[in-house]
Amino acid sequence: MTEMADVWVDDGLTQVPYAVYDDAEIYARERARLFQGPTWNVLGLECEIPEPGDYKTTHLGDIPVVLVRGRDGVLKAFENRCAHRGALLCLERFGNAKTFTCVYHAWSYNHDGDLVGVAFQNGVKGEGGMPDTFRREDHGLTRVKIAVLAGLVFGSFDWQVPALEDYLGPDIVARIHRVLPRPVKVLGYYTQTMRNNWKLYAENVRDPYHASILHLFFTTFRVNRLSQKGGIIVSENGGHHVSYSKLEQSGGDQDYDAAKLRADSEFGLKEPGILGGRDEFNDGITLQILSVFPNLVLQQVRNNLVVRQIVPRGVDKADIVWTNYGFEDDDAELADLRLMQANFIGPAGYISMEDGAVGNFIQRALPGTAGETSVVLMGGEDAASQGSRATETSIRGFWKAYRKLMDI
Amino acid sequence: MTQDDPAALIGTVTGLLADYAHCIDSDDLERWPEFFTEQAQYRITTAFNHDKGFPVGIIDCRNRNMMEDRVAALRKANIYEPQRYRHIISLVRITGQSDGLVEAEAGFIVVRTMIDGSQDFFLAGRYLDKIDLSGSRPLFAEKLVVLDSDKIDTLLAIPL
Incomplete structure (x- = not known):
């Protein structure tokens, strides 16, 4: 039996008890208070x-x-x-x-x-x-x-839930519209089964700190570095976030040339076309990872666009349903870029396959962690928006929203 | 290479698939692209997407260079636990011939063994192949890997 009052060791957001990842009572409470509660x-x-x-x-x-x-x-x-x-x-x-x-x-x-x-x-x-x-x-x-917002459908079991746009806040609403500006068409589905608690994936997508470290493909090709221009937006309630970045050289051709001319790496791509792209939203942002508490991840990697839905499957398992999409009016070149760059993402993705495994590395190491916590201090102790992506602020935001709804 | 004798044709395709599976299962991935023509397509998709006409691939290589990039990334950039596959490939069906290409279909299952010894049935599906017999040895001009299920356990690093 877990005494809910004892789960958290302090009132803060920087020490996450490992018990939240493998406790059946906490899982049942999440169903009742999060998924059947006032969330979208x-x-x-x-x-x-x-x-x-x-x-x-x-x-x-x-x-x-x-x-x-x-x-x-x-x-x-x-x-x-x-x-x-x-x-x-x-x-x-x-x-x-x-x-x-x-x-x-x-x-x-x-x-x-x-x-x-x-x-x-x-x-x-x-x-x-x-x-x-x-x-x-x-x-x-x-x-x-x-x-419904911008063609995305949300549901809630709680009919007293705040209106969707109030729940999200204006920054998140604007960033959802950014990647869903026109009528959408689905390009295909797959599901990735994670052998870990669903929250380890929810944290992973809110963690820009790991991106250029775990995903070496990014670093090797200078597709994403923490030195790039970008930032983190965390919603007022903490639960939702946007991480975005711009390549230093914006514009498809320059990216393409940069990839070919890259001299500081031993690893060159024989087919660098995958690194190209089009500035289709006219803002130079090449990567946007957006989350909505508790189960949505909306992703732009270059011109590849995906809705990811997190489905908990017990304390130690979760399914990620990946829905690749484009727009009805995509020209042939753009439609093809989305498919080409689908190689970046998903269970076989150059820059995402590691996410399928890393949550499981934590799950497998849980035995012996009773009463212990992880350390979430990068970038401070609060859950505010930040200009730097060397931060865990949006992970703290997740726990801020989580603790409030869970009353834990 | 003759394409007239059905038994010989099945033998040729069977031999190609056996060599192909052996290459992957013995972790000789640097040789994997050599089973394809220069402009070959290699795509992994699901039966659902295939049947509904959804174009996205789980892996989508448009030429041999992209396959070589895959292998280079697996060796140098991507991080995943050491693991190996065991392919079991079904009997081959020849489904067509045109423009010097033989179309063939075979079912497969793959068992995945992790470095800690855990061993699970990983994936089942079928190969929809177009094979170029015009050269000194048969090569895939197109290999479409259609998975029976939508679900991939953990990750799919090594090609199928």
């Missing part, structure tokens, strides 16, 4: 379900949900669990349905999650059936509140 969780992109009746199955936290576009065109979501015996209602990843019918006993639901049909409700030949007191309206599915 990414569920997908609006363009994934364009037509009335289109649906996708996904997760909010580790809870299975269905996201569906109603006949009225409005997005709705509900728990993917039949109210009768609790079986998964919807098994396909994507589809189109007028109603959702459970395979087990054929209870059926409309797009709002209302129970609209119960097989043999009145029995067979006058025998059996539901009691007269049974009311279908008492047995609808648990609904998820939906909000």
Whole structure:
């Protein structure tokens, strides 16, 4: 048993107890207070379900949900669990349905999650059936509140949650719009299973300190160095962040030349075209990693754009669902750049494959850490925005939001 | 090289796949690009993306230089725990012939063994190959690796 009051050793953000990564009670509390609490969780992109009746199955936290576009065109979501015996209602990843019918006993639901049909409700030949007191309206599915920003769909189990834009704050909203300025199209999916607690990945994406150290591909090719212009924005509540950087020489051709002419490294690329790119957002920013507490990472690496959804799968496992996207009006060259630069990211990505393993290195070393904490002091003790990326300020921000919601 | 005798053709492709798997499984990755033509495409994708026409690859090499860059990055830049693959490749089907290229399909499974001895079934999928038989030895002009599942455990460093 973990006494929640004793989990944290102080009132600060610089000492993270290792217990948060492998304690089943903490995991259950996260489900109740974070994922079923007043947070907004990414569920997908609006363009994934364009037509009335289109649906996708996904997760909010580790809870299975269905996201569906109603006949009225409005997005709705509900728990993917039949109210009768609790079986998964919807098994396909994507589809189109007028109603959702459970395979087990054929209870059926409309797009709002209302129970609209119960097989043999009145029995067979006058025998059996539901009691007269049974009311279908008492047995609808648990609904998820939906909000959409720039084509990104968020859901919350807490209908009292603050409005999405208030939850995010203006800086984060602006940076989401920055990488989602036009109608989106999906370029493909894959899922990376991490053998570590979901928060180790949430911290990893908020950690610019490691980027040029663990990911040597970056350093070797001068794609990203901490000396580059850039900075960290941490939201007011701490939970969301943006890390961004600009190459010293902006513009695709110069980057390309820099790669070819690079003289201080033993390692040259035979095909440096991957390092090129287009300044498509007209601000010189070549890398933007944005997180929204608790489960979204929105990523721009050059011209490769991805929505990453974190799905906890128990205390020591998490799935990262990678959705590569572009825009409907991409010209052929830009469309191809996005695919070419997909080599940077994902489970086989030149600059991201290590992230799949490093959380597991921590998870495997947890035995013996009872009562101990990690050290999160780089760049100070608070969780404010900073000009330097040699900092762990956004990790502290994560814990600031986490501690408040968890009351821990 | 004759393309007329079906049994000989299957034998040629089988031999190529056996050599290819041996190259990867014996950590002779520097030789891996040598199984491809200069302008060969090598892409790893998922059955879901393949069936739906989604173009993104998990690895997407557009020529042999990009494959050599992959190997160089694995050796010099990327950090991952020492691990090795064991490919088991199914019987080969010849699915077509055109423009001097033979199209072939074979299923595979890969078992991954980590340096600490842990050993897991890693991935299953199929190779959709276009093989150039015009030279002194057969070479892949295109190799599309279609994974049955969407999920990759931890990371995919070594090519499949």
